[in-house]
Amino acid sequence: MYQINALNPKEEGHQARKRFGQNFLHDQRVIAKIVRAVHPRDGENIVEIGPGLAALTAPLIGECDALTVIELDRDLAAGLPKRVPHPERLTIIEADALKFDFTTLFQPEKPLRIVGNLPYNISTPLLFHLLTFGGNIKDMHFMLQKEVVDRITAVPNTKEYGRLSVMIQYYSKPSFLFEVPPGSFNPPPKVTSAVFRLVPYETKPIVAKNEKALARLVAHVFTQRRKTLRNSLKGMLSDDAFEVTAINPMARPETLTLAEFVSLSDHMLEA
Structure with missing residues (x-):
């Protein structure tokens, strides 16, 4: 697996921007666990949302022959090619993932695999936006604040169970993978994070009339x-x-x- 050094945004010449919800992952152990969970392979249609300083991008692209990334911050997008081991494998799209039409990335026989450290301030609407593409997505691996992941994966008769649990589970099967402490980021967020997997249903096991x-x-x-x-x-x-x-x-x-x-x-x- 391709290894990278711990990233410091200031050393990289980039100040984290609150309006983009930027917290940059730098913990190598956490990065390695995420890459193992995704298990990228050649020939797959892999998309990363919010690559930032390439903490995940670099090891992901070292494991597969092609990677598409969607980045809203133009400065970060411009610097990505020099931060990855195989820039020729990288396709950069400068766009807001919340408004992006993911059908433009569909390939025959290659359902999307999506990964990312999502901006926490847009996480819920972004998840529902992605789930509208349903069976064309094989799986999604994301990191969010643990409180939200607990709600997404909650079962009935628990305090975490609510609207988010029911509606996400209507469209997909969620799995809690592991926690990520605040110190794994720069700047550190005020909350504990967690990595989880969503597998959208190609055919929903339960279908509402409306x-x-x-x-x-x-x-x-x-x-x-x-x-x-x-x-x-x-x-x-x-x-x-x-x-x-x-x-x-x-x-x-x-x-x-x-x-x-x-x-x-x-x-x-x-x-």
């Missing part, structure tokens, strides 16, 4: 998570919905499974 209705119902009940379902959903469900779905109207939202949320959303009244 996905917008599901999203609306889930968002609604978790803004009132201390209320019973009957009180929270008054006027949104038909009178017999709880009886037909065999769901306890006195239950609270954190006790419901994904399948039960889908079942309820399928009985929502039309607005």
